[in-house]
Amino acid sequence: MSVALKLQAKIQRALVEAVEKAATSEGWSISELPTVELEIPREKAHGDLATNLAMQLSRDVKLAPRRIAEAIIRHLDTAGTFIEGVEIAGPGFINLRLGNEWLYQVLRDIESQGEAYGSSSFGQAKKVMLEFVSANPVGPMNVVNARAAAVGDTLANIMHMAGFKVSREYYVNDAGRQARLFGLSILARYKELAGMDGELPEDGYPAPYVTELAKILRQEVPDLLEKPEEEQEAFCKRWGTDRMVAQQKADLAAFGVEFDVWFRERELHKAGQLEKVIEFLDERGFLYEQDGALWFASSRFGDDKDRVMVKSDGVPTYLTPDVAYHWDKYRRGFEHLINIWGPDHHGYIGRMQAAIQALGYPEDSFEIIILQLVTLLRHGEKVRMSKRAGRFVSMTELLDEVGKDAARYFFLMRAPDSHLDFDLALAAEQSQENPVFYIQYAHARICSILRQAEEDSVYCPPADQADLGLLRTEAEIDLMKQLAQLPEEIILAAERREPHHIARYCHELASRFHSFYTHCRVLGEEEALQGARLVLLKATRQVLQTALKILGVVAPEKM
C-alpha cells in the first residue's frame, strides 16, 4: 500500500479512537459511528486533510458540531500520523495540517516501487470481465467503436492497477443475420466480377469495400463458383467475417488495444449452447410459447416487456446467443461482468439484466456502461456523416488523421456519459491548444534535464541518501502532493469506472511540474539541493510514465 493510503488509514483510525474516547469521557451515546471521510480541502488555507466527522455526529450526539470537534481534538492521538496542526473551522470541520516528511516518504516509495507505484489491492483480486467494442465483423469500425476501445482498454488498465483481475474480451457476432447478409453481398460481387448476375440481397452491403473483398477472394479462391451453392454462401460468410475480424484486430492493435479473448458467436452455435440455455431457462419456468414464438418472461425481472428468444420461423433472435454468451462468461469463473455499449443499445439493458437474474446470478454482478455519442468536428464545423451515402469517418481514418496518442487522450478526457465533441483538426494540431502535447512535453522536459545531468556526470543520489528536507518551496510541495495522489486517483477511477479522472490527473501533474520547472532550477544548484530535486524529477517522470501508460499514450523522451 502506498504511503498516502497508509497514512489516511492511520489518521482514520486515530480519529475513530478519539471519537470513542471522547464519547466515554463526555458521556455521548452514539448509535452508529459514521465512516470517517477525509478529503483534501480545495483551499490550501484549510490544511492538508479535512474531515466532516463532527458535523456527521452532531445529530446523534445532539451537540453543536464545533463542540464535538473540540472534544475529538482533545482526545486525538497524533503519534505516527505526521499531523502537525489541528484546527476547527467553518461550521465544524476538523482541518489537519501535515508535516512534509510524509511527502518525502512518497518519493522514496515511488523510487522503490517503480512502475508498481499507484497500484493497490482495492479490487481484492476479483475476477472481472470487460467486454467492449464487439463491433459486427461486417465492416470498418466507427468512432464510437474507437471511443469504446479507448475507454474499455484504459478502464481495464485502471482496474488492473487497482487490484482487480481483469480480462478484456471482444464478442464477434459472426453467426447472425448481418454476417449472413455480408457473406451474400461478397458472393454477389464475386459473381459480378466473374461476369455473372450477382444480385445484392435486400439489406445487403452496397459499400465499395465489399467489392474490394470480392476481388481479393477471387484471387485467393478462383474456383469458388464450382462448389455447391450452399457451400459458396457459407464460405463467403466465414471468409468475410474472418477477414474483417483480422482487420479489426490489426486496427485495434494500432490503437494500442489488445484483447485477451476474441469470442466467436459461431462457437456457441456449434457447441449447442443456444439450445442448452433455452433448456436451462425453460426448466426454471421463464419461457413460454405464444403466437408460434418462444418468449422469455423478462418482465418478471423488471424489463418493460417480455422478449422473443426464438421467432415463429424458428430462427433465434439476437437475444438467445447473447444470453448463452453471458452464461458462458459466468461459467468461466468471472465474478463480475462489465459491458461497454454504444448509446444505441441502451434499450437492450433491461432484457439482459433480466437474463442475468434468470440465469441465477446476482443483479449487481452485471454492469453496463453506456457511452454517449461522439460528434465529429473539423475546425468547429460538424462533419456530416451518412452511412447510406458511404460517407462516414472510420476508426482507421480517425487514427490516420489525428494519431493514436491524441485520439486516445481526446476519448479519455471526458466522462463516459458525456456527449463528446471531437474536433479532428484540433486533435491533429501539434500546438499549445492540444492538451496531450502539454503532458508529453512535461515528460520530455524531465528527460532532457536527466540527459543533461548524465552528460555532465552529475551525481543523482538515491532517495534515501538525498536531503529531501530541502524540498520545501510551494512548487515542490504541490508537485509532491500530486505524486502522492496517484493511488487514490486510480482507485476512484476504478470504483466509478471513469477513466477521465486519470486523464485529468495527468494534466494536473504536468501543470504542477511545469510550474516547478519555471520556479526551481535543478542543475547547477548547490549539490544537496540539486540531488534532492533530481530525486523529485525522477519520481515525477516515473509517475507520468505510469499514468500515461494507463491511458495508452506514449511518454516521449524527446519531442
Added chain:
RNA sequence: GCGCCUAUAGCUCAGCGGAUGAGAGCACCGGCCUCCGGAGCCGGGAGCGCAGGUUCGAGUCCUGCUAGGCGCACCA
C-alpha cells in the same frame, strides 16, 4: 407517448456515496527568456437552464417543467 443521457465562463468540459469563499483548457487582455526545452510560467474578467422540496448546508439529492441528443421490432 415511454425510457436513457445531457444542461456549470464566449466555446469545450471538471466538480468523488451532500459540506468551509464555484474550477481547468481554449479564446481575449497584461507581464516573464544572460541560465536545465517559451510546445512553458505568472496575473486578469465573466457562470451553476427554470420552479419547488429535503437539510444546519444543494452545482451536487428528490419532484415538476423547459431545451438538446439517443433509443423504444418475432433487426442485429
